[in-house]
Amino acid sequence: MKIGVVIFPGANCDADALYAVERIGAEPVELWHAEPDLKGVDAVILPGGFSYGDYLRPGAIARFSKVMRPLEEFARGGGPTLGVCNGFQVLTEARLLPGALLQNMSLRFVCRTVPVRVEHPDTPWSGACVPGEILHLPVAHNEGNYFAAEETIAQLEDEGRVIFRYLENPNGSRNDIAGICNAERNVVGMMPHPERVSDPLLGSEEGLKVLRSVLEFAGAKVH
Amino acid sequence: MNLEETYRSLGLSDAEYARVRELLGRTPNFLELSLFSVMWSEHCGYKNSRPLLGRFPSEGGRVLQGPGENAGVVEVGEGWALAFKVESHNHPSAVEPYQGAATGVGGIIRDILAMGARPVAVLDSLRFGDPADGRVRYLFREVVRGIGGYGNPVGVPTVGGEVEFAPAYTGNPLVNAMCVGLLRVEDLMRSRAVGVGNRVILLGARTGRDGIHGATFASDELSGESEARRPNVQVGDPFAGKVLIEACLELRRRDLLVALQDLGAAGITSSASEMAAKGGVGIEIETDRVPLREGGMEPWEVMISESQERMLAVVEPERVEEVLKVAARYGLGAAVVGRVADHGELRVLCGGEVAGSVPAEYLADAPAYEREVVEPEYLKEAQRLDVEEIPVPGDFNAVLLRMLSHPNLCSRRSVWEQYDYQVRTNTVVGPGADAAVMRIKGTKLGYAVVTDGRGKWCYLDPEGGGAATVAEAYRNLSCVGAEPVALTNCLNFGSPEKPAVYYQLARSIEGMSRACEALGTPVVSGNVSLYNETSGGAVYPTPVVGMVGVLEDVSCHATPGFGREGDVVAVVGASGRASLAGSEYLEIVHGRVAGRPPEPDLALEKECADRVRRLIAEGLVDTAHDISSGGLAVALAEMAIAGGVGVEVEVGSGRRPDVELFGEAGGQILIAVPGERWDEVREALAGVPWQIIGRTGGGGLKIGGFVDLKLEELRGAYGRDLFAEETG
Known part of the structure; x- marks a missing residue:
């Protein structure tokens, strides 16, 4: 399976995402921001970082990158798409996911490993988990405070689209939301970094479960 | 402004100006004066420290x-x-x-x-x-x-x-x-410019007026007028910095560069003249080819601007196009701004005219001032400490909690959680341990890195404190299982023109050098920051050491937290040396900064640290922590808090309990070992002093009849948010 990792200028978790893709035995493919070509990948990860410096608003510039046109088509056509941290911010800016990521309630950047509950395993990026499973995942962000209109939040909850939820909220997000999906459930955005917990030497490889989900998802589709 | 006022306002002394005139054999113009003023500043020229820095040992088997x-x-x-x-x-x-x-x-x-x-x-x-x-x-x-x-x-x-x-x-x-x-x-890569005719390419951000005369500012004492120098401070652009990193690494990978140098203090002037001086060549810079951020900049401003996120590269003419192409792919600015010449001068051209020209070696050769080293008067007085005058506290629980919550001893979590310490997925042990441990992907290798400074100790005893600083870094690396290899240092001192400060600088360097020799860790790079003074006087003499160590197998490392109940807890290192002199306890509880801290026993220090490191490398020990600021009681509390497992120990040398609990000496490491491994560990420790003091377990910290605190109490004191006062 080929998994593409988008490289925006200013992305800094691209190498980690590529590494994690290798760790789950998939083929990592670099997708350069200036080329409108997904190179035939089966799934796409938008990694963390500070695309274009994020000086205006996280993700606000990245959504206009050339690579975003084919990516939006891919995502709207049901292609498994995961945005992590800045990638999540880009997905909300591109309106592929609802809501926005505000500055943390603490007004500080926070890098911390927090327990996160998997609420729904019925997405390409959570299927390898069991409902209620708790993963210990690091967050590292200044704008991770998920916010949306009350109706939107209610809709997300009603439709089972809150995929990951903090047990210890590090940023003040509504309903302790750590990650959500779109109505079609193929596009997932999450603030915690599953690609960072990808090796027992670094403490754990729990995060690989999130990425392995897409392998199982693809396998299930084939059979 | 007349000439005298001009060079003085640029920070040159009368004698320095006279030397410039003598070297050039003529009167320099304003641009040339500016070049000398920045290159001969303390910050760039190391005028006051160069003669002393030669004392540092700099050679070792691993030094490249x-x-x-x-x-x-x-x-x-x-x-x-x-x-x-x-x-x-x-x-x-x-x-x-x-x-x-x-x-x-x-x-x-x-x-x-x-x-x-x-x-x-x-x-x-x-x-x-x-x-x-x-x-x-x-x-x-x-x-x-x-x-x-x-x-x-x-x-x-x-x-x-x-x-x-x-x-x-x-x-x-x-x-x-x-x-x-x-x-x-x-x-x-190195920064030596070679190859007459090679092009000089400026990579990165555009050049603006920010940071003009920053190097001169950095070489002056801070005063009420310093606030007016905010425009001297450069502005950072991490996005441009990130792009610069990726582009330069690709240029390096494709072998397109002859030499590379960053632009720091004194901007193009410093980089170009250093590159030229190292290569024994000249460099010509055409200031009208430098991409500018704002109009109307004079050549001298372009030459000494400290705009950030720029690098200077020397490139063979036939590779210029390829370099520009790589830069363009990354959206990175790049412009050919000059060339390597055979005249040995840093020559500044503007509009085809020579705006100034100075032999590069003169710029790189700032005058050096050597001064007499005289023991200052404050020292004897500061070292005086009669321990009998210090009352022994009645309630050690209260004292320990007070110390654990003090800003100098409490958890630094509220600081390091604001930093991304994990990106690039190589951080095996992050902040909060004795040293950070990193892996090298695709190998079993790892390395550890730490910074240490002991300003108070250096104030009380510059030479002993200097040695203790190096020893502490050595011990910290050993505690995570790394073999210390070499160090870099930053010497933060007051004005060297004051005899007391010059003494501190000279003696600290002596102490550090002795420790480097004894421990086998050469100094491979460094920086000097002098004139750290305000109206209140000089800072503590604070040499900061950054030391790097190597782990052959990074999976065999140790952390400070107690991981199991029932482990044997032992102290490795000489006992009975702990002292209240210069201790945190003396300052926090009794409000005094006094006494002469114990000088490290370097040979024993090395032997003990090396033994512990080998035990970790062999996989026999995975829990270790050095006894440092706050003494034994604070070290044990930190290990219990970090691991979430309590500990019970006995102390009983018959010395004052506050000395036993909070005295500091350096040279001691706490280890925790499962009972079944203890015999093997004991054998490996033959010949160095060690002592079993207790076992892990229970829900708190018990030290003899003195301390009995629950983990929650320890955490409550230690885990404070250092920024919380603002909102409170």
Whole structure:
């Protein structure tokens, strides 16, 4: 399976995402921001970082990158798409996911490993988990405070689209939301970094479960 | 302004100006004077410290590059090497803390990049005044924000450092940033310009008026007028810095560069003249080819601007196009601004006319001042301490909790959680341990890195304190299982023109050098920051050491937290040396900074640390922590809190209990070992002093009949948020 990792200028978790893709035995493919070509990948990860410096608003510039046109088509056509941290911010800016990521309630950047509950395993990026499973995942962000209109939040909850939820909220997000999906459930955005917990030497490889989900998802589709 | 006023306002003394005239054999023009003023500043020219720095040992088996380059480089193994250096950004941070700290991080990252290395770890060694002071809290908050504000986006994990508070740093905080870079030995780059006719390419951000005369500013004492120098402070752009890193690494990978140098203090002037002087060639810079951020800049402004995120590269003419193409792909600015010439001068051209021309070697050869080393009067008085005058406390539980919650001893979590310490997925042990441990992907190899400074001890005994600083770094690396290899240092002192400060500088260097020799850790790079003074006087003499060590198998390392119940807890190292002199206890509980701290026994220090390191490397010990600030009781509390497992120990040498619990000496390491492994560990420790003091277990910390506290109580005191006062 080929998994593409988008490289925006200013992305800094691209190498980690590529590494994690290798760790789950998939083929990592670099997708350069200036080329409108997904190179035939089966799934796409938008990694963390500070695309274009994020000086205006996280993700606000990245959504206009050339690579975003084919990516939006891919995502709207049901292609498994995961945005992590800045990638999540880009997905909300591109309106592929609802809501926005505000500055943390603490007004500080926070890098911390927090327990996160998997609420729904019925997405390409959570299927390898069991409902209620708790993963210990690091967050590292200044704008991770998920916010949306009350109706939107209610809709997300009603439709089972809150995929990951903090047990210890590090940023003040509504309903302790750590990650959500779109109505079609193929596009997932999450603030915690599953690609960072990808090796027992670094403490754990729990995060690989999130990425392995897409392998199982693809396998299930084939059979 | 007449000539005399001009050179004085540029920071040159009468004697220095006379020397410039003598060297040139003519009167320099304003541009040339500007070149000399920045290159002969203390910051660039090391006028007052150069004669002393030669004392540092700089050679060792693993050293690939010693002092004199952008960073030192040591070999790790399997073709890998580490480049590293620490640098100060004290003065900018005192007047514009966010940008001062941010550009400090950016600057040191580019030094590492110039060696052809990928920057892989940053550490920040920070010192501030009394946190009860509102302005100190502002400086502290903004410096920490600035470090994260640059380090987090640029994608280099901030994995360690220090934070300390003392009134001596009130008007003049110390902000030292260290960066470590990883490279293949064959990719090592140097900054020597060679090849007459080769082109000089300026890479990165456009040049503006920011940071003009920053180097001169950094070489002056801070005063009430310093606030007016905020425009001297550069502004950082981490996005441009990140792009610069990726583009330069690709240029290096494709072997398109002859030489590379970052632009730091004194901008193009410093980089071009150093590159030329090292190569024994000349460099011509055409200032009208330099991409500018604003119109109307004079050639001298272009030459000494300290705009950030720029590098200077020497490139063969036939590769210029390829270099420009790589830069364009990354959206990075790049312009041919000059060429290598055979005349040996730094020549500035504007509109085809020579605007100024000075032999590069003159610029690189600032005058050196050697002074007499005379013991200052304060020292004897400060070292006087009659322990009998210090009352023994009645309630040790209360004393320990008070110490654990003190800003100098409490958890630094509220600081390092603001830094991304994990990006690039190589951080095996992050902040909060004795040292950070990093892996090298695709190998079993790892390395550990730490910064240490003991300003108070150096104030009380410059030579002993200098030695203790190096010994502490050595011990910290050993505690995680790394073999200490080499170090970089940042010498933060007051005005060298004051005899007391010059004495501190000279004796600290002597003490550090002796320790380096005894421990086998050469100095491969460094930085000197003098004139750290305000109206209140000089800062504590604070040499900061950044030391790097190697782990053959990174999976065999140790951390401080107790991991199991029932482990044997032992102290390795000489007992009975702990003293209240210069201790945190003496200052926190009794309000005194006094006494002569125990001098390290370097031979024994090395033997003990090496034994512990080998036990860790063999997989016999996985829990270790050195006894440092706050003494035995604080060290045990830290281990219990970190691991979530309690401990019960006995103390009983018959000495004063406060000396036993809180005395400091260095040279001691606490280890915790499962009972079934103890016999093997004991055998391995034959010949060095050790002592079993207790066992892990229970829900708290018990020390003899003195301390009995629950883990929650310890956590409550230790886990405070250092920034919370602002909202409270």
